[in-house]
Amino acid sequence: MLVLFFGFAALLVVCSLLVVLHKNPVTSALFLVLAFSALAGIYLLQGAEFLGLVQIVVYAGAIMVLFLFVIMYLNLQHDVETGVQTAVRRGIGWLAGAALLLVATTLLRRGWALGPANEQVPAMEHGNVAAIGKVLYSRYLFPFEITSILLLVAMVGVIVIARGRARTAGEGAR
């Protein structure tokens, strides 16, 4: 169990670093797929089966396909990142990252107490999908419906944005 966790964690960190550092956007996107899959493995290890599968379907499937499609549609070349200004900004970026990690470690090393654990353990015989479904469709029904409206709005918004300006201008002139 711990070995698996360390394997997935190492895969996650290495792939995330490569996403940030690799020059080719397509390779970055593929490493991001690998990072999401490692994260799904960590979810499964923690007993969150539903989220692990949703992570693979939604992130590694849908979102990354969208990313790859846009990268290939735009036909991006390798990044050319040279010049003093870029170097300075890159140094500042790494410095800020190191500072953030320092803050995180100092905060984590201080004592922090969690609230009491939930005594009533949800039914876990066949994974937690049934339990999540019950909670999602009872207590969180209203947010769930709001989410569906959000997705509808996003879909309409994407169509309006990506349709282009030419046709809209033509309709305005008519």
Added chain:
Amino acid sequence: MTQIPLSWLIALSAIVFTIGVVGVLVRRNALIIFMSIELMLNAANLAFVSFASHLKSLDGQIFVFFVMTVAAAEVAIGLAIIVQLFRLRETVFVDEIHLLKG
């Protein structure tokens, strides 16, 4: 079934979040910046799932589900904006998009 210590999971989440922040600050390709934002969202999701499984509660997992939905909507809108930006300016490098700079 041994539990993974909570502090390790939170540390892993902090590391991934920091990598995402560095990616946003260091790169200038808008698509890579977007991927780094996705990394940060996933780090937050990992923290949610860790606390939820530690507290034996399902609420954190439900919240992660909502975060994923919002992330999907955000990615679709953001990529549409990037495509539109590329049509207008022929570039996705954020340095070269400085229309508001004055």
